[in-house]
Amino acid sequence: PQLQPTTTTPSSTTTSLTSSPTTTSSTPPITQKVLRIAIGIDADTLDPHGQTTTLISNIMSFITEPLFYYNEKGELIHYLAESYSVSSDGLKVTVTLKKGIKFQDGYPLNATAVKLTFDRLLNPKVKVPSRYLLDALNSTEIVDQYTVRFNLKYAYAPFVRTLTTWYIISPLAYQKLGEENLGKTPIDLGTGPLKFKEWVKGDHITLVRFDDYWGGPVKFEEVVFKIVPEAQTREAMLLSGEVDIVYQPPPADLPKLNATAGVKLAINPSTRVMTVNINTQRGPLKDARVRQALNYAVDKEALIKNVLFNLATLADSPVYPAFFGYSPQKVYEYNPEKAKQLLAEAGYSSGFKLTLMVPTGRYIFDRQVGEALQSYLSKVGITVELYTPDWPTFVQSLIGQNYTSTPWDLCYVGYGMTTPDADAVLYPVFHSSQWAPGKFNTMFYKNERVDKLLDDARREVDESKRLQMYAEAQKIIWEECPWIFLYFQNFVLAHSDKVHGLVVYPYETFDLRWVYATQ
Amino acid sequence: MESRIIRAVDGIDFTVREGDCFAIVGESGSGKSTLGLSLIRLCPGDVSGEILIDGVNLLKLSEDEIRKFRGSKISIIFQEPSSALNPVMKVGDQLMEVFTVHGYSKSEAYQKSLQLLKTVGIPEAEKRMQTYPHQLSGGMKQRVIIAMAIALNPRLVIADEPTSALDVTIQAQILNLLKNLSQSYGLSTILITHDMGVAAELCNRIGIMYAGKMVEIGPLNSIFAIPLHPYTRALMSCIPRSLKENLKPLPGHVPDLSNPPKGCRFHPRCPYAKEVCTLEEPNLEKIDDRLVSCHRVGEI
Amino acid sequence: MMQQYTRLFKSKRVKICLFIILSFIFMALFADFISPYNPLETDLSKSCRPPSFEHLLGTDELGRDILSRIIHGSRLTLTISFVATALGAAAGIFFGVISGYFGGIVDTIIQRITEILLALPGFLLAIMFVAIMGSNLWTVIISVAISMTPSFVRMVRGLTLQVRELEYVLAAKQLGVNDIKIMFNHIIPNVSPTIIAQVTLNLGTSILFASGLGFLGIGVPPPAPEWGTMLGTGRAYIFYAPHLIISPGLSVFLLVLSFNIIGDRLGEIIASK
Amino acid sequence: MELIKGENLSKTYNLKISLTTSIKVKAVENVSISISEKEVFGLVGESGSGKSTLGRLMLFMEKPDSGKVIFKGVDLSRAKKDEVKDARRRMQIVFQNPDLSLDPRMKIYNTLKEALVCCKYKGDFVERIKSVLEEVGLSSETLNMFPHQLSGGMKQRVALARAILAEPDFIVLDEPTSALDVSVQAQILNLLIDLRKKLNLTYLFISHNLSVVSYVSDRVGVMYLGKLVELGNCDEVFNEPLHPYTKLLISSVPALYMTKKFFTQNHTALAENGEENPSGCRFFKRCPYAKELCRVKEPELDGDKHKVACHFA
């Protein structure tokens, strides 16, 4: 059966979330008191700022909330923030907070809390994995009780959009716990609809309803996140009725699940763009024609359909469509003849050998995709050897090496972006100042025009000019092919049909605020 | 696995009278142990013929009946005292078992066992009841086994090389014990041994076995004085007796019992063998006070 | 000694097992000729097809013919099994005999190292080893070999300790035969029956071990058709296409079973001697 | 002419008797014997009295804890490695258990060849082996056989052949016949006597069978719990034993032909196990003649030709 991405969520709100997006249906259903969700990994820490995985960060978002957030289309909406303004030089961003919001520990949401949060984020002693997003931030100042100002080091247009990442924590709770215990002991520290109840390591995390939630209390009393690393097991638990919602069920079983009575699937595109990085400074790969040939050699649609069970959406730009600055390009169609021709033009008609690095178990069917890519490339005369290290080794090999020392020529990798702005993808990945080691231009791609466009676009306050710049940059990148452009991965939740009101965002996250379950 | 039929014991015919001590002597592999085990029906192979004790044919008894017989009417003592006792069971318990299995109560069994241990000459019997076999010396273990064998005052005790694993000094003690016991209880004993000396110490009648057959049966004294069968004779001359007297060894060795020689089984090793011996099997013939199976017994 | 081995083949079970093993060996040797398709040839449009006349065991997630992959996989499995066991046994015999024969400080050192390795579950050792060296056929073989070596050392040492006190060894020593010759001519041949039985069992165990690594995704790297890896991959499709795990699982089971039955029988024969 | 001499030999073993416990066993303590050329020295005693250990010490198969072995005038504990190796080759051993004394996985030929290789024999191996086989009374067919195809007596002959091939001067025979039937025992004993004459051999003949020892030995030593308690000419020791232990031994032998009884039957019913008596005579607890002196003082082996270690002999 064909599966198309579906959206289970009804119409969205743009600026506030005072009302549930559900159709305010007539009969209030009998609700289940406890919601049980099977997830794949356990939290390492409960520190809202210390998260490295989308999933746990997602769970944190039920407890603590950011100033801005996004809706299910990926568009920016206001959350704890009432409004914002940017100074003309782009160096000062002022945010006004909503009034009357209380933290779970009773502390009122005010500028102090915001400043404390951002001061903590900038404190180098604190482990903040995504701190790079705050590179532009210099300091935070309190303007009045409900207004804060962010002073930037340089004009950085996407700044407001990065604020979706940072959860505001209660100064009271912070004081109570102290820096060293934050994250180890569950405590009421956010403004979100759910509070910590229990964390049994390796087994489950339980949250309970926060009755005074500013957006109105949720419709269940408790949610248990059961930690079940095996996708198969998670699925079986759903089928046997042990859980209500399953995070990322095994992709291969989706057709079957879809056909199973009582089970529903929520499949949504995500911002995670999957690509094959090409080391553009090495051998035949220096030649753009060769890189184009690689793009022509791969049947992306077949990959999506047969290997990924439609769990991906073909990419026509490195930038996610809902992001600011997205500009669609013409997809490289599957054309092995053209690929061979391009290779011949470049003088490689007899083929050559490459190493493709693929992580295992990190992305949907990553190893299978690797094998399929290998097979496709072999059909145009390129011999590919697979290298499948575990994740830490993979990361090390990806960003810990310079262009001569990478143990790979091609690398299958995904970039999940949380800032809905083209800059978030293009600057760190394609700007030549960002070459690895230590940074993310792991293709060692360099194009002066692109560099200039990206530099300028960052500082430009005028949004239409920015759009133009990004459009040009994307065009050049698309033509020069430092990637084999593949697809955006889809994100799946499976749930019992008794669960209603589940909202899924394109950031591989979901929202429980409107969820209710009938018995 | 390839199977071979081994007739370890073939057509043996003998009687033991009440109170007698009958010795069965022969080389290793001649079938002595098999004979012993057959008598108590513990031999793994098929046994045919008749085993009569007080007129009861053991071979006709059911498995249950023979079990009641074992230990009470007929019992056996084995060669290796160290392996014949269960290493993880207390000596006392093993001894008491003989009584309990034949219907005695626990306390009776205990009392009787104590008494028995004293009878077989084990000092500090109470303490020994509580020990495990490995805490006893070989001689002591053999005494315990003897105690088990005589516990219910059986009609017949079969002793299969009871002393060959023991030192001479201890062997002397055990033989002494056996002698005393058979005198005081009037036991009938079958003593299996390959040592003529041991047989001489204890027994009044003797049977010489060769390759699964009895070749000579009779009173010990007369056989030792004038052995009639060539095998008996050869066996005697193999024993180093007085100092520096030359041995006359018997050539060759015991035949393979899965394929014994035709005719008289001893003929390949016999200095007197004639043609008849290679063809016809001799029968046990009565000569004076004994039975001998040899074609040429009169001539040599 | 020869009789023992003829006795082995008297059993019907053993004959069947031997037949199974030989068929796998045959498959491994002539994989190129008998496998109906190229085991690496993908055809995404035919992915996860159930068994049919065209593909007797069906196709896998990339549309490759499973039968061909099983046939070619027997090559890998048997290679791992034989080479790893040979290496493990060789190392085990080497260190075990030395340790048992010489005793003293050499023995102490070897025993300590063995103990250390035995205190660490072999599987974890293998996981780490593969993580260090990267997974490829050789690292899998070596990690399987390493994980079986300590118990071999133990066993061989124990046997050597028994044999070295036997009279014929003492007699050879008294003659002045040198230690190396004694080890090669007297000790090793006399501990070998037990070792052979153990080796046979280990042939099976090593397959379970290697395919366990494959199952966890750290075995022989893709696209090699290693059975354990096939199982591990197929597991993701267990509901959708259960045939993906049936045949590799069955192959592992059959081969291991055959080695185990033969090994057991050998052990029995040796013990009954 | 003295061939080999053991002086004050002692050997202690650690014997593990349970998981946590091991005890020290003084297998041989301060024993001296000397054996002349072409002599047969018999060694008797109960099981565990240290006969085999003494034999192994004399062969230098095992290093004594103290004391020395002098072979043909060379002190082996001081000699160089090569010398020791050479000397050891000139001293061979035949063991009790015929099943264990030959490598079951080696053809007889190879077993015997090993001996020749070791003594760097220059001539034709097959010839030499055949001739020695003949000497021990085996046919040359045996060469291609494995030990399990041979009977116990034949194996023992092969073991003897292996010893002889090394051209030894001295052979320790550690109960060479006790696993054999009387008939075969007699064959082997006669063979041993013949070979000694033919090859000018010297034997240390260990046995617990007194009649066998008396049959082959010139001199005899009696051991009890690691000590030599009596030593003398065979006839003297067996006909006029001085030590009570020797008397006990002799009278324990079933009376088929040995008629001399030195104890009444009751005496043999003495406590059967050798319990310790650390300071005095080791036989103290079993000895019917024991006095206070025996409990406190250990007797020395004393005497001229017929030596005895007893205060009251």
Add this chain to the structure above:
Amino acid sequence: MGLCYTVGGKPVLSALKYFFYRLLTLAITLIGLVTLIFILIRSIPGDPARVLAGMMASEEDVNLIREQLGLNQPIYIQYFIYLKNLFTLNLGISFRTDSPVINEIFARLPNTLLLAVTSTCTAVIFGIPLGVIAASKKGGKLDFLLSTFSIAGISLPIYWLGLILILIFSVELRILPAGGSGTPMHLILPTLTIALYLMAFIVKITKASVIDSMEKNYVITAKSKGLSERTILYKHVLKNALIPVVTIIGLQFGALLGGAVITETIFAWPGLGRLIVDSINSRDYPMVQGSIFIFALLYALVNLATDILYTFIDPRVRLK
């Protein structure tokens, strides 16, 4: 043993000394092991700081973390610090969770032990009687069935078995939970998976051991006393036969802990096995070292316990 002349008759090695000796060798083994692990885990490529920081983190942040973890120090200093801490039973702080390793381990250990114990018990309870039955019916149909079962049980890939059990009981029949922990129901499938293998093994060795014991001479003695086959089997043979079985169960317990990696993965069982693998995969050095250390300690203790149990069954090896 015959006669022996002892030195004062006193044991050279007392029970106390024996335990001291055992502890000493254990300590040496463990130090060797932690050293080995220390080296191995650091030889695996991949930077723990980078893993912690996340793929997109900046180099400065990574360096900062590296410093916080003490990974910037020379390796031998790290080693000595580690050893020093170990002597005070301080297993360190987990890189990943920032909390003491020991806490993390003790949160998981009971689960692993629970699984190990239930499955061992199940296997023993069924395996030993079945083994005895197979031995007493040697050559019969039942024996054939049981031996076939046992050899098949050992040859079955455990991960396959686990999946198939999930397929049957959780998905098709929907009577048992497929994974997770908490209620006794959760315990059933993983226990079954492990127990089946273990049971097959125990049946096999029990059978062999019983048959072996039945050929011993004391069995003939018992028969000659007039005891019935049954009594002999249960009163005489079994206790002897169990001695090797106990040792092997002890050894298997260790193997079982190792196998926990796979079972815990399949059944989402929050135990130590998974913790180790996860820690290896995230290069959480202190956690890997700590949990393997505890693992080995546990294994050694089980072996010690086996030894002690031994002395209860086998009077010949009494601890004095």
